[in-house]
Amino acid sequence: MNRRAGIVFGAVALGLIGAAGFWVFERVLPTEVGCTMEAKLCPDGSVVGRGGPRCEFALCPDGGVSENDGVASEDRVPEETEREDASQTIQENEGESTTSEQAKTTKSSLISDVPFTVQAPFGEWSDPVFQNGCEEASLVMIRHWLSGKPLTQEIAKQEMLALVRFEDQWLGHSVDTSATDTLKLFQDYYGVTAGEVRMDIKSVDIRTALADGAVVIVPADGRKLQNPHFRQPGPERHMLVIIGYDVSVKQFITNDPGTRYGEEYRYSEDVLFDAIDDYPTGKHLPIQIHRKAMIVMQKL
Numbered sequence: 128m129n130r131r132a133g134i135v136f137g138a139v140a141l142g143l144i145g146a147a148g149f150w151v152f153e154r155v156l157p158t159e160v161g162c163t164m165e166a167k168l169c170p171d172g173s174v175v176g177r178g179g180p181r182c183e184f185a186l187c188p189d190g191g192v193s194e195n196d197g198v199a200s201e202d203r204v205p206e207e208t209e210r211e212d213a214s215q216t217i218q219e220n221e222g223e224s225t226t227s228e229q230a231k232t233t234k235s236s237l238i239s240d241v242p243f244t245v246q247a248p249f250g251e252w253s254d255p256v257f258q259n260g261c262e263e264a265s266l267v268m269i270r271h272w273l274s275g276k277p278l279t280q281e282i283a284k285q286e287m288l289a290l291v292r293f294e295d296q297w298l299g300h301s302v303d304t305s306a307t308d309t310l311k312l313f314q315d316y317y318g319v320t321a322g323e324v325r326m327d328i329k330s331v332d333i334r335t336a337l338a339d340g341a342v343v344i345v346p347a348d349g350r351k352l353q354n355p356h357f358r359q360p361g362p363e364r365h366m367l368v369i370i371g372y373d374v375s376v377k378q379f380i381t382n383d384p385g386t387r388y389g390e391e392y393r394y395s396e397d398v399l400f401d402a403i404d405d406y407p408t409g410k411h412l413p414i415q416i417h418r419k420a421m422i423v424m425q426k427l
Contacts, residue, residue: 236337237371241272243382243390244283250387252358256291259302261366263287264384265344266313268368269424272342273321290316302410303364306346306420323423330400333379334372336423343369344422349385351402352394356386364406372396 167175169187177184246264247257267286271278293316294301304312310322325332336343349357349365362385370391371380377396383389394402405420406412 234338235372235374236334237373237380238272238337238340238342239370241342241368241370241382242268242278244268244278244280244384245387245389246287246384248280248284248287256288256301260287260291261362261384262304262309262312263290263301265366265368265382266290266309266316268382268384269313269342269344270317273319273424273426298408300410303406303408303412305408306344306405306422308408309344309346309366310422321424321427324420325423326405326418326420328403328419328421330396333369333400333421336421337369337372339425341423341425344424345369345399345403346405346420347399347402348404349402351398353398354383354386354392354394356388361385364411369399 167184169175173188175185175187244264244267246260247254251257264283264287267278267283267290270286271282290312291301294304294312297312297315298304298308306324306326310324313322314320333343333345344366347365347367349362350360352361352365354361365385367384367389368382369379370382372378373380373393376393378393379396379399381389381392381394381399383392386392400419403419403421404414405418406414
């Protein structure tokens with residue numbers, strides 16, 4: 128009985144070993160499989176095919192993925208659509224910015240703490256220094272607005288005379304200074320870097336600057352301002368400070384040094400803008416090129 132049992136036991140054991148070997152061969156060990164002849168295009172232009180036990184695409188030569196990896200062809204967003212979407216987003220952002228800028232110009236603004244001085248502080252209109260002192264008076268107003276220091280008639284007069292002496296040494300006269308030279312005079316005399324000249328402006332540019340909290344100085348043909356307080360017909364070359372805008376009546380609010388009534392003096396938007404005209408530095412030199420300019424001053 129023992130011999131028969133051993134034979135039976137051995138036969139069963141061999142059968143189990145054979146079954147296990149077959150399972151390992153079929154389930155675990157790789158077998159050669161015939162893969163399809165598909166190919167993929169790599170970023171560098173080369174082509175790879177399928178291979179291995181799972182018929183997977185080979186890696187591209189640079190180790191990267193092919194153009195079709197990760198996104199099915201029917202799901203890939205065309206590049207043209209991506210560009211259109213990006214362009215639309217940019218346009219929407221620009222539209223929001225434009226709307227914001229337009230909103231600024233449809234509101235009234237007034238910088239009420241800009242001090243005022245007339246260009247002839249004590250009525251010295253017969254003195255050529257003060258007859259031609261609109262640029263200097265405008266700069267004195269701006270300087271005291273930026274510094275916050277009080278401005279009296281005497282202080283205004285003395286500062287204007289100091290600016291005139293500085294100009295005489297720099298230019299040899301103190302008659303007319305263009306927008307660019309007026310800003311240079313301000314920066315060089317006071318030793319500051321504040322200010323910016325903008326050329327070929329539109330009325331909306333002035334309103335936008337005011338809405339941003341800036342004060343604006345403009346050169347103008349004083350005759351076109353039609354100010355009844357000027358000695359008629361008014362100065363051909365004039366400079367004044369714009370401190371606000373009243374949207375309800377479309378008027379610019381100014382500190383005009385050309386008259387003792389010039390504090391917060393109002394001009395129609397159209398009248399003032401039409402009068403703006405940059406003139407050359409010199410002694411009443413003819414204006415060869417008519418350009419609209421402004422000096423923008425802003426507190427830091």
